[in-house]
Amino acid sequence: MATVTLRNVRKSFGKTDVIHGVDLEIADGEFIVIVGPSGCGKSTLLRMVAGLETVTSGEVEIGGRLVNKVEPMDRDIAMVFQNYALYPHMTVFDNMAYGLKIAKVPKSEIEDRVATAAKLLQLEEYLKRRPRELSGGQRQRVAMGRAIVRKPAVFLFDEPLSNLDAKLRVQMRLEIKALQRELGVTALYVTHDQVEAMTLADRMVVMNGGVADQVGKPLDVYADPRTEFVAGFIGSPP
Numbered sequence: 756m757a758t759v760t761l762r763n764v765r766k767s768f769g770k771t772d773v774i775h776g777v778d779l780e781i782a783d784g785e786f787i788v789i790v791g792p793s794g795c796g797k798s799t800l801l802r803m804v805a806g807l808e809t810v811t812s813g814e815v816e817i818g819g820r821l822v823n824k825v826e827p828m829d830r831d832i833a834m835v836f837q838n839y840a841l842y843p844h845m846t847v848f849d850n851m852a853y854g855l856k857i858a859k860v861p862k863s864e865i866e867d868r869v870a871t872a873a874k875l876l877q878l879e880e881y882l883k884r885r886p887r888e889l890s891g892g893q894r895q896r897v898a899m900g901r902a903i904v905r906k907p908a909v910f911l912f913d914e915p916l917s918n919l920d921a922k923l924r925v926q927m928r929l930e931i932k933a934l935q936r937e938l939g940v941t942a943l944y945v946t947h948d949q950v951e952a953m954t955l956a957d958r959m960v961v962m963n964g965g966v967a968d969q970v971g972k973p974l975d976v977y978a979d980p981r982t983e984f985v986a987g988f989i990g991s992p993p
C-alpha cells in the first residue's frame with residue numbers, strides 16, 4: 756500500500772515558519788500535484804515526505820507507517836529532481852544502477868531491473884552513453900529510470916521538467932503520466948506551472964505561503980476556487 760498521509764505538518768527554519776500545518780491524505784495510486792508560486796513551500800513539503808528535511812511538528816505516514824524518523828533510503832520513495840543530478844562521468848547504465856549497487860542488490864537483478872526500465876523509457880540503445888551525449892528529454896528519462904529501478908511505491912517529482920523547452924515539456928508530461936499509470940505508483944508532483952498541474956493531477960493542492968489553500972480535482976478547483984488567491988492563481992473568477 757502506498758498511501759501518503761500528512762497530519763498537521765509544520766516546518767520552521769530557525770525562527771521562520773515556512774509550512775503552517777498541512778493536512779493531506781493521498782490514496783494508493785493517486786497522482787497529486789502541489790502547485791503554487793515560487794517560495795510558497797512546495798519543495799520543503801516534498802522534501803519532508805522524502806525525509807530530506809526533518810518535520811518540525813506533525814506526522815508523515817507512507818503506506819500507513821509513521822516515517823518521521825525513517826531515513827530517505829528506507830521510505831519506499833524515489834525522487835526525481837529538476838536538475839536530474841546525473842553523474843556526468845558514468846554511463847546511462849551506471850547512472851541507473853548506482854543506487855542499487857549501493858543497496859547491494861545482486862548484479863543479475865540489477866541488470867534485469869535496468870533493462871526493464873530502459874525498455875519502458877526507450878533508452879535501450881543509449882545505455883553505454885554518458886549524460887552529455889544525450890538530449891534533454893533523454894537525460895530526464897535517465898533520471899526517471901534511476902527512480903524506477905528502485906521499485907518504490909511512491910514517486911516524488913520536484914519540478915522535473917522546468918529545464919526543458921516547451922514542446923518537450925508537454926511530451927514528457929504525457930510520458931510521466933502514462934508511466935505512473937503503468938507502474939501503478941502513487942505520485943506527488945511539485946510545479947509552479949498551473950497548466951502542468953491541471954493536466955497531470957488527479958487532485959491538486961494549491962499552496963499559498965506555507966498553507967494548502969485548497970485541495971481538489973483540477974476542474975472543481977477551477978470552477979469553485981475557495982480563496983481569492985486560488986481564483987487568481989488558477990485563473991477563474993471567484
Ligand code: ADP
Pocket residue numbers: 768773791792793794795796797798799800
Ligand atoms: P518553493 O519550492 O515553493 O519555491 P521552498 O520550499 O523552496 O519553496 O521554500 C519555501 C521557503 O522556505 C522560502 O522562503 C525559502 O527561502 C525557505 N527555505 C527553504 N529552504 C530553506 C533552508 N534550508 N533554510 C532556510 N530557509 C529555507
Ligand code: MG
Pocket residue numbers: 797798799
Ligand atoms: Mg521549489
